[in-house]
Amino acid sequence: MEERTLNRKTNQSLFRFWRHPYSLSYLLLLFHAILPVNYQCVVIPSPISGLQMAQLKYLSGFGNEFSSEDPQYPGSLPQGQNNPQICPYGLYAEQLSGTAFTCPRSINQRSWLYRILPSVCHKPFQPINSGNLVGSWNEVHPNPNQLRWKPFPIPPIQNGPVDFIQGLATVCGAGDATVRNGCAIHTYCCNSSMDSRGFYNADGDFLIGANGLANPRDFLTPVACFEESPSNSTFTVLAKFHGRLFSAKQSTSPFNVVAWHGNYVPYKYPLQRFQVMNSVSFDHPDPSIFTVLSAKSAFPGTSIADFVIFPPRWAVAEHTFRPPYFHRNCMSEFMGLLSGKYDAKGAGFMPGASSLHTIMTPHGPDAESWSQGAHSQLKPEKVGDGAMAFMFESSLSLTATPWASNVSCRDLTYHKCWEDLTSHFQHRER
Numbered sequence: 027m028e029e030r031t032l033n034r035k036t037n038q039s040l041f042r043f044w045r046h047p048y049s050l051s052y053l054l055l056l057f058h059a060i061l062p063v064n065y066q067c068v069v070i071p072s073p074i075s076g077l078q079m080a081q082l083k084y085l086s087g088f089g090n091e092f093s094s095e096d097p098q099y100p101g102s103l104p105q106g107q108n109n110p111q112i113c114p115y116g117l118y119a120e121q122l123s124g125t126a127f128t129c130p131r132s133i134n135q136r137s138w139l140y141r142i143l144p145s146v147c148h149k150p151f152q153p154i155n156s157g158n159l160v161g162s163w164n165e166v167h168p169n170p171n172q173l174r175w176k177p178f179p180i181p182p183i184q185n186g187p188v189d190f191i192q193g194l195a196t197v198c199g200a201g202d203a204t205v206r207n208g209c210a211i212h213t214y215c216c217n218s219s220m221d222s223r224g225f226y227n228a229d230g231d232f233l234i235g236a237n238g239l240a241n242p243r244d245f246l247t248p249v250a251c252f253e254e255s256p257s258n259s260t261f262t263v264l265a266k267f268h269g270r271l272f273s274a275k276q277s278t279s280p281f282n283v284v285a286w287h288g289n290y291v292p293y294k295y296p297l298q299r300f301q302v303m304n305s306v307s308f309d310h311p312d313p314s315i316f317t318v319l320s321a322k323s324a325f326p327g328t329s330i331a332d333f334v335i336f337p338p339r340w341a342v343a344e345h346t347f348r349p350p351y352f353h354r355n356c357m358s359e360f361m362g363l364l365s366g367k368y369d370a371k372g373a374g375f376m377p378g379a380s381s382l383h384t385i386m387t388p389h390g391p392d393a394e395s396w397s398q399g400a401h402s403q404l405k406p407e408k409v410g411d412g413a414m415a416f417m418f419e420s421s422l423s424l425t426a427t428p429w430a431s432n433v434s435c436r437d438l439t440y441h442k443c444w445e446d447l448t449s450h451f452q453h454r455e456r
């Protein structure tokens with residue numbers, strides 16, 4: 027997934043932000059939408075080296091104006107102004123903006139950071155191997171077929187360490203980072219922490235948004251926290267810019283924010299906290315009822331992408347075909363299964379698997395799921411116990427990259443899951 031959601035930052039990591047232990051057995055996909063408005067977040071996938079996870083504290087809320095200072099440095103956040111002539115504790119003031127200065131105040135996003143050194147203290151960035159990252163779509167071959175992938179394999183540690191950035195690969199996307207309108211879906215599979223490497227994404231934000239049945243207090247933003255830089259140390263800051271990777275060295279840790287305030291912040295959200303709503307009478311509401319976050323486009327009601335989840339829930343609709351129906355949409359749908367079973371698919375869509383149904387590509391329940399949905403007794407039923415599926419519903423025409431088209435875990439038999447659908451048409455007697 028490409029950039030709109032988590033963060034975008036300036037040259038250094040805004041906060042040290044723990045994401046996921048790489049030992050998670052499921053695939054974690056990143057979505058990244060390039061917005062006309064420059065939203066930002068920070069996803070710093072670098073595991074905590076100097077800090078213990080238990081020490082991490084969070085501020086709760088969504089869209090708030092926050093203030094934070096490292097508890098060991100009371101008074102480190104300047105009061106009453108952003109730019110004192112000399113900042114408390116000799117810190118440097120640095121602004122990180124997420125929207126144009128000229129955006130109306132109601133949607134303006136920015137944060138002020140008070141850090142040990144400003145982000146600009148680094149050696150020049152040099153291009154590095156961008157691996158399987160793709161940022162331009164015009165030369166990628168279109169494919170209107172249903173595409174599906176088995177779980178992307180986690181690289182074996184005996185073949186060498188692979189960190190979050192080295193393990194990133196672009197699955198599909200559309201649009202252009204240079205004109206800041208588009209999105210891409212990336213996957214990552216890694217076996218090592220980033221240690222003294224940090225990352226920022228100038229092409230957009232890794233996974234964010236605005237609306238949903240998610241409660242604001244479940245969004246957690248890290249409290250200011252920094253690490254000391256031992257003398258003679260070397261840190262690497264990696265940048266993603268126009269779809270390519272760059273690397274710069276510096277002698278101090280970029281995780282040096284002692285205090286900050288603002289509303290342009292990274293956050294994490296536990297999907298299990300999403301309160302599901304659904305039909306309590308009949309028929310199948312639109313899947314947009316499960317939207318957690320939206321990356322809005324310039325057209326009201328039409329997103330660059332909605333981040334939708336399918337958590338466990340009760341199905342009670344009467345005289346209704348309850349699983350997802352057959353359809354072809356004017357939107358692209360990228361789906362993944364994190365755990366359990368998805369109610370429109372059987373064994374072919376296992377945890378870690380993903381699929382792409384681009385614009386107007388027909389899809390729907392596989393033959394067996396259709397049969398169950400058509401014939402099962404309609405009592406109240408728990409759907410997807412222990413399951414979690416997600417979908418990016420995008421108004422853009424997503425194209426699969428050459429890597430994703432040719433990767434060995436591509437499920438070339440996907441179309442067969444509908445082969446057993448037969449005609450039940452009852453001809454009229456003539």
Ligand SMILES: O=C(O)Cc1cc(O)ccc1O
Pocket residue numbers: 310312313349350351353359370389390417
């Ligand atoms: O394709 C899918 O499985 C996702 C989906 C689910 C649903 O309940 C209705 C429409 C839809 O695209």
Ligand SMILES: [Fe+2]
Pocket residue numbers: 353359383389
């Ligand atoms: Fe769909």
